[in-house]
Amino acid sequence: MTTEAIFQTQLIQKAWEDPSFKAKLVRDPKSAIQEVLGVRIPDHIEVRTLEEQPNELYLV
Template sequence: MANAELLKQQLIQKAWEDEAFKQLLLSDPNAALKDAFGIDVPANLKLKALEETDNELYLVIPQKPSNTQLKSSNLDAAEDSSW
């Protein structure tokens, strides 16, 4: 599992277990990452956290690769995403 995917799973797990952390993650994701994991998010990077509900799901469209042809690795990454 890639480092980013592992971090994502850790963030989700912590948000499920800690309501105060979840609220901070939703309101100020940069501060939540700093407080919980000691990670400084670069100032030029905008980070958003959203909470799905029974009636609202989110589809994240990744940035288009510089090569306009989709490679199997890109498709594999898309398949690994979940709802």
């Protein structure tokens, strides 16, 4: 498993367990990532969050 996949899994797990964190992750993903993982994402990198609905599937 890559480091990116591990980080993503940790973020998703935290979002499932903590509704307030999930809201922050959707609203301000860079700040939420820094809070949980201690990783600061540079300003020139854009981070987007999407929440799948039961009738949707996102492939990236």
